[in-house]
Amino acid sequence: MSFTLRNATLSDIPAITSIYQDSVLNGVASYEMTPPGEPEMISRFSTITGNGYPYIAAVDPEDNLLGYAYASAFRTRTAYRFLVEDSDLSGAGGWGQGIGKALLAELISRCTELGFRQMVAVIGGAHPASVALHRAAGFEHGGLMKGTGFKHGRWLDTIIMQLPLGEGLTTAPEPGLYPDTLYRG
Numbered sequence: 001m002s003f004t005l006r007n008a009t010l011s012d013i014p015a016i017t018s019i020y021q022d023s024v025l026n027g028v029a030s031y032e033m034t035p036p037g038e039p040e041m042i043s044r045f046s047t048i049t050g051n052g053y054p055y056i057a058a059v060d061p062e063d064n065l066l067g068y069a070y071a072s073a074f075r076t077r078t079a080y081r082f083l084v085e086d087s088d089l090s091g092a093g094g095w096g097q098g099i100g101k102a103l104l105a106e107l108i109s110r111c112t113e114l115g116f117r118q119m120v121a122v123i124g125g126a127h128p129a130s131v132a133l134h135r136a137a138g139f140e141h142g143g144l145m146k147g148t149g150f151k152h153g154r155w156l157d158t159i160i161m162q163l164p165l166g167e168g169l170t171t172a173p174e175p176g177l178y179p180d181t182l183y184r185g
Contacts, residue, residue: 001097003066005106008049008057010042015065016057017041019091028125028156029089031149048072053084054110058099066091069103071111074120082117082173088133100133108137112165115173119163124149126157139163 008016021035036044048070049055055070067090074085086107090099111119121139123130139161149156 001060001066001099003058003060003097003099003102005102006057006059008045008055008068008070010045012057012065012068013038013041013045015091016045016068019065019068019089022091023089027127028149028151029123029127029130031124031151031156033151052114054107054114056103056106056110058090058103066097067099067103069100069107071107071116071119082115083120084111084116084118085120085122086111100129101136104133104137108163108165116165117168117173119165121159121161121163123159123161124156125151126159131159131161134161134163137163 017036017038020030020041024030024032024035045055051073053071053073056068057065058067058069059065067088069086069088071084071086074080074083086104088100088103088107090097090103108119119139120142121130121134123134126144140163142160142162145158145160147155148158
């Protein structure tokens with residue numbers, strides 16, 4: 001399957017909403033129970049991009065959205081400003097096509113360039129494909145939280161995975177670099 005990566009835009013929100021709604025209704029990666037509509041997804045998109053975090057779209061040659069990924073604050077307290085959480089989803093037709101791998105690699109690259117030092121994946125439902133995707137990208141197991149969600153009539157575990165970015169924790173961040181100057185937490 002041929003696809004390219006580009007910055008996501010507001011015009012992608014209907015397709016992003018559709019992919020996410022399917023995940024909420026049929027999957028375990030998200031612990032939301034009611035899928036948000038387009039107005040909420042616009043609000044979330046605007047908050048993420050307005051705070052300077054990358055939001056990436058994977059599109060086919062006709063510019064149809066196949067998947068998306070973004071980074072956002074793991075927590076909003078200022079000391080967490082060098083840590084981002086990744087989120088990525090592919091539509092049902094994009095599984096096993098390398099879209100998730102390409103989106104995650106691009107997200108890691110962009111977050112490293114922005115000066116972030118750690119990326120964490122909070123994997124709802126301990127989803128095996130997501131664990132494998134993150135492991136292949138170099139993430140290491142950071143913890144297992146048992147029974148953190150109840151969805152589709154069963155208890156779900158959450159796996160935490162972590163990847164150092166750039167110099168990771170081997171050096172202190174340089175003063176004045178993003179996210180020091182742009183972080184709005």
